[in-house]
Amino acid sequence: MSNKRPTYSHSRLQTFENCPLQYKFKYIDRIKSEEEGIEAFLGKRFHEAMEKLYGDMRYKILTLDELLDYFDEQWEKNYSEDIVIVKKNRTKEDYYNLCKECIKNYYQRYYPFNSSKLIALEKYVKINLDDYGNYQLGGYIDRLSQREDGTYEIHDYKTSGSLPEQEKIDNDRQLALYQLGVQNLWNDVEKVELIWHYVVFDKEIVSRRSNEQLEELKKETIALIDRIENTEEFLPNESALCDWCTYQDLCPLKKHKTKLESLPVNEYLADDGVNLVNTYVKLKKEISDREAELNKVKEAVFAYAEREGISVICGSDKQLKISQTEGLSVPSKKSEERKKLEEIIRSAGKWNEVSTLDNSALKDKLKADKWDKGLVDEIKKFITPTISKRISISTLRRDED
Structure with a gap:
């Protein structure tokens, strides 16, 4: 300037x-x-x-x-x-x-x-x-x-x-x-x-x-x-006021839209940007649909393994290994329950041992039975046990004749 x-x-x-x-x-x-x-x-x-x-x-x-x-x-x-x-x-x-x-x-x-x-x-x-x-x-x-x-x-x-x-x-x-x-x-x-x-x-x-x-x-x-x-970089700020801006043909947020509005339909559909967006949206939807389908299969795998009492399921040339990890869910940081839980641990002089209420550290302390039972019982009122399941894929090894 x-x-x-x-x-x-x-x-x-x-x-x-x-x-x-x-x-x-x-x-x-x-x-x-x-x-x-x-x-x-x-x-x-x-x-x-x-x-x-x-x-x-x-x-x-x-x-x-x-x-x-x-x-x-x-x-x-x-x-x-x-x-x-x-x-x-x-x-x-x-x-x-x-x-x-x-x-x-x-x-x-x-x-x-x-x-x-x-x-x-x-x-x-x-x-x-x-x-x-x-x-x-x-x-x-x-x-x-x-x-x-x-x-x-x-x-x-x-x-x-x-x-x-x-x-x-x-x-x-x-x-x-x-x-x-x-x-x-x-x-x-x-x-x-x-x-x-x-x-x-x-x-x-x-x-x-x-x-x-x-x-x-x-x-x-x-x-x-x-x-x-x-200010060194004057960035655009998108808002309802954009419709009344007289610089839309220069703005990186509006330039392409402004260009397209002046094109006839045949040129609009042939625009590289339009094709890129349409292709991206199509693939994104396909991926989303596949993810939803995959999640259904995952739930079916977990249910099958539990019903059969197994942790490895064999396929044609691959196998699925199901593992699960126990964890704890603590109240969210800004909640009243979180404040009460932190106060209980601080009052007991145990705050440094759980790394500012790190889930993993807290779980280890509760499992080790090193804390007073009364303190553990108080803490358990605020936490929820969780189980996370995981599927890993590996090549199925068959016994050689």
Whole structure:
């Protein structure tokens, strides 16, 4: 990476947390992607509508019809068939209607928009995370306003289709970082409310941060930046977000799938990778089927040997020898029974003799009758005798005439 540290942003940090490889493609390799998803397109159109609504408010309050006309104009002007719709059961009309409904609901909920005084729209703030300016972030506040009681409001519009719980919002980094930036702008910034508008749900979620929380956020963010800059191998992280990634044609986890999706059926079936996978899966299934069949024969061998009272079974030119070993099964390491068993052995001063509760060592001690009978009886309450059987194959030797 360059010696000069870049100015980070919340989205840049979030990209690394979501997928280090996507971060590398976007911010280190600077590979530009022309592809845009419908969700991002919808988000831009909603933000434009809000900027128009509040930007005109110093002069007039737009009617809902005027605002929707502006939205229609921006949607038509910017939409193209290159916009990617990941959800195949949805159409552009679905997203258009959704965005329009969000604007309607927002307008009707907050009209006449006078609960606070507008200070700025799309306000850029720079945040110093340390005292020396070595760690800096920048970001744009959707809307910054101030109430009559002096409280500053940092507003952010979210068009996400999922609604986070309050706990997640209270730990969200984005607007808290913006609060740090706002506090550096004026001397009267004492009370600040962070306000998320989840417009798909017509839901407003409010959070506040103490000075202690903000100081801790600085430390956490610096640590994240250090982790990013010390990363040598930017590995892909597969998640539900992959479907919306614009670098799938470069990602080792998605590249082959992306290539295949563009092929006609005849070329798809002829692809070397497809053939390798199909062959591997077929052989794996055959092996699995054979293993299941072999296990049935094993059980039949054990049953036959026990029924006949023998330990060697002869075939045409091979023979099977059946052997069995007695063992002990102790409780699993994190169970309460295991803790109790360990305490019994420790209290008796025998812990070192069983190598931290090694099955083989414990079995030898119990068999040797060297421990007090009362201790042995206590231990036996926690262990289960086991028998493991084994089959070995050897060449059948026949007596020579």
